[in-house]
Amino acid sequence: xxxxQINYPTPNLTVMExxxxxxxxxxxxxxxxxxxxxxxxxxxxxxxxxxxxxCTDTCCIAVMVEIxxxxxxxxxxxxxxxxxxxxxxxxxxxxxxxxxxxVVVTDKK
Amino acid sequence: MAxxxxxxxxGLNSFYRGRQVLFDVKFGIPKxxxxxxxxxxxxxKTTLLRHLVGLKHTDSGEIMIEDEDLGGFSESQLMAYRRRxxxxxxxxxLFNSMSLRENIAVPLKVHTKLAPETIRIMGLMKLNMxxxxxxxxxxxxQLSGGMRKRAGLARALAMDPEVLFVDEPSSxxxxxxxxxxxxxxxxxxxxxxxxxxxxxxxxxxxFKIADQIVMMDKxxxxxxxxxxxxxxxxxxxxxxxxxxxxxxxHVNMDSYYEHILKRGK
Amino acid sequence: xxxxxxxxxxxxxxxxxxxxxxxIFFLYTVRGLFVPPAKLLPIAKQIEFIGSKSFSVIGFTGxxxxxxxxxxxxxxxxxxxxxxxxxxxxxxxxxxxxxPVLTALMVTGRAGSAITAEIGIMRIEExxxxxxxxxxxxxxYLITPKFxxxxxxxxxxxxxxxVVGILxxxxxxxxxxxxxxxxYWDGVNTGAVWSDVYLGIVxxxxxxxxxIWICTYKGFYAGVDEGSFGPEEVSRATTNAVxxxxxSVLICDYVITSILI
Numbered sequence: 001x002x003x004x005q006i007n008y009p010t011p012n013l014t015v016m017e018x019x020x021x022x023x024x025x026x027x028x029x030x031x032x033x034x035x036x037x038x039x040x041x042x043x044x045x046x047x048x049x050x051x052x053x054x055c056t057d058t059c060c061i062a063v064m065v066e067i068x069x070x071x072x073x074x075x076x077x078x079x080x081x082x083x084x085x086x087x088x089x090x091x092x093x094x095x096x097x098x099x100x101x102x103v104v105v106t107d108k109k
Numbered sequence: 110m111a112x113x114x115x116x117x118x119x120g121l122n123s124f125y126r127g128r129q130v131l132f133d134v135k136f137g138i139p140k141x142x143x144x145x146x147x148x149x150x151x152x153x154k155t156t157l158l159r160h161l162v163g164l165k166h167t168d169s170g171e172i173m174i175e176d177e178d179l180g181g182f183s184e185s186q187l188m189a190y191r192r193r194x195x196x197x198x199x200x201x202x203l204f205n206s207m208s209l210r211e212n213i214a215v216p217l218k219v220h221t222k223l224a225p226e227t228i229r230i231m232g233l234m235k236l237n238m239x240x241x242x243x244x245x246x247x248x249x250x251q252l253s254g255g256m257r258k259r260a261g262l263a264r265a266l267a268m269d270p271e272v273l274f275v276d277e278p279s280s281x282x283x284x285x286x287x288x289x290x291x292x293x294x295x296x297x298x299x300x301x302x303x304x305x306x307x308x309x310x311x312x313x314x315x316f317k318i319a320d321q322i323v324m325m326d327k328x329x330x331x332x333x334x335x336x337x338x339x340x341x342x343x344x345x346x347x348x349x350x351x352x353x354x355x356x357x358x359h360v361n362m363d364s365y366y367e368h369i370l371k372r373g374k
Numbered sequence: 375x376x377x378x379x380x381x382x383x384x385x386x387x388x389x390x391x392x393x394x395x396x397x398i399f400f401l402y403t404v405r406g407l408f409v410p411p412a413k414l415l416p417i418a419k420q421i422e423f424i425g426s427k428s429f430s431v432i433g434f435t436g437x438x439x440x441x442x443x444x445x446x447x448x449x450x451x452x453x454x455x456x457x458x459x460x461x462x463x464x465x466x467x468x469x470x471x472x473x474p475v476l477t478a479l480m481v482t483g484r485a486g487s488a489i490t491a492e493i494g495i496m497r498i499e500e501x502x503x504x505x506x507x508x509x510x511x512x513x514x515y516l517i518t519p520k521f522x523x524x525x526x527x528x529x530x531x532x533x534x535x536x537v538v539g540i541l542x543x544x545x546x547x548x549x550x551x552x553x554x555x556x557x558y559w560d561g562v563n564t565g566a567v568w569s570d571v572y573l574g575i576v577x578x579x580x581x582x583x584x585x586i587w588i589c590t591y592k593g594f595y596a597g598v599d600e601g602s603f604g605p606e607e608v609s610r611a612t613t614n615a616v617x618x619x620x621x622s623v624l625i626c627d628y629v630i631t632s633i634l635i
Binding site: 125126162191192196205218268 | 410501503507508510515
């Protein structure tokens with residue numbers, strides 16, 4: 001199971017820390033939770049931290065796309081941090097670098 | 110090497126309608142590597158592939174999948190094994206009544222509880238990998254053979270398989286698309302750590318992508334090893350295949366005469 | 375001589391083997407009901423294909439058979455001066471025999487052949503192998519929805535055929551030939567009792583299972599025995615499926631009638 005811890009450091013920023021395996025079995029639940037959050041209120045910033053999560057298949061990228069769409073629709077901003085090399089490679093293999101250019105933050109790891 | 114073999118084939122004999130088509134085949138398929146099975150048409154490559162994916166019953170010999178014999182699998186074990194593999198058939202084997210995107214969605218719909226929208230995006234991603242995202246709403250009958258084959262590959266990849274079996278990836282493709290496909294197979298190995306088993310008779314592409322080459326002739330393994338070993342093999346049949354010499358007449362003359370004489374009766 | 379005996383033995387063994395396979399095919403199909411994937415939508419789609427798209431064909435069949443029955447019945451009955459029985463004659467023949475049999479034959483020709491061809495093409499193009507390699511049970515995914523749909527659709531089509539037929543008989547008998555309307559409906563009411571309706575329902579259920587069983591089986595094993603997977607195998611399978619289904623329907627009709635009458 002993936003655990004999802006939600007913090008609100010500032011009123012406009014929501015930080016989600018994912019912990020666990022993010023695969024096609026755990027994706028549906030997680031997707032529902034995050035999308036609900038992303039659609040909830042008006043414009044704001046959401047940061048999803050993958051540092052402790054493992055992405056094993058492409059459905060995780062697909063869910064990221066969905067979240068991004070939902071956030072953009074609300075006029076918000078999405079930040080994805082802490083993804084591993086493998087996930088980054090999957091993104092570029094799917095030729096989605098352009099879409100995630102300003103979203104994925106690859107500072108550490 | 111042996112310890113990292115994902116699949117080990119030992120002494121496999123195979124019969125088709127009373128005729129033996131595979132003779133004591135044995136080799137290993139190492140994990141995270143590209144194994145290319147090569148040989149002239151009719152040498153038993155496709156039969157071997159059908160054995161490996163469990164479509165053909167093992168008559169004698171063993172196919173060990175991580176130390177368990179495929180021949181002794183229970184139905185649920187076989188199903189579990191098949192969820193880990195992807196197979197591209199020669200003709201693509203797309204479902205005619207569905208568009209490309211629906212085709213790719215089939216395994217995802219059956220095996221996962223993902224939302225339709227997630228499945229749609231995944232389908233587009235897979236189609237994009239094979240360069241067909243513009244054609245997602247086309248029906249298979251509206252596409253050329255090469256495109257159907259690539260779409261079949263996209264479908265085989267839908268479940269992110271650990272092992273991908275590919276039957277003749279580049280036959281019927283133009284050289285440029287074929288080269289792109291080879292590049293993609295290598296990408297898959299590197300990025301997703303996939304194990305690939307590719308059946309082909311295209312020399313050039315075989316040597317480009319292979320980590321290991323298994324050369325077959327008349328149902329027997331002639332040579333198996335890294336490309337360099339095979340390239341330097343002394344076996345006359347291997348040399349002949351590599352230098353693309355025409356086959357000397359190896360027709361069984363006795364049976365030829367018998368056929369001719371029987372007609373006269 | 376030895377060859378002949380050998381051939382005869384081989385023929386016998388092959389027949390028994392394929393009969394066994396035919397039975398196992400049915401068991402797998404039934405098991406398919408209880409295995410995922412969910413089948414509601416596919417079943418609905420198949421009901422549309424087998425059922426609602428057959429409406430016009432069945433309507434025409436029913437109407438004209440009813441009209442012919444009205445015509446023939448009138449001339450036969452009028453010889454004995456009992457035209458009043460026309461209603462029950464038409465209703466009974468349709469309910470007990472013609473409705474179920476003709477509907478089954480028409481559905482075999484229209485939907486059964488298409489189903490055999492569809493599954494046969496999937497077989498020769500390795501699509502069924504592809505399904506298996508995706509860890510999808512081809513019986514559950516392909517065959518079971520068609521089975522359920524046919525068993526739902528055929529009895530409904532049969533009753534539609536019968537009703538249209540009775541109306542057709544009315545059209546000819548009452549409107550054209552001048553039997554009194556009251557006598558016709560009274561004949562239908564008194565002539566046809568529950569046991570007649572019951573016989574028709576039992577028949578149409580049996581026929582529906584029979585034709586869909588044969589048609590899907592023939593498609594599923596198209597070219598497997600011959601070991602060749604060319605288009606001609608599909609056409610052969612389709613022809614076989616239609617011929618065997620039609621004959622089985624007629625034989626089954628006799629058997630059920632002799633048991634239940």
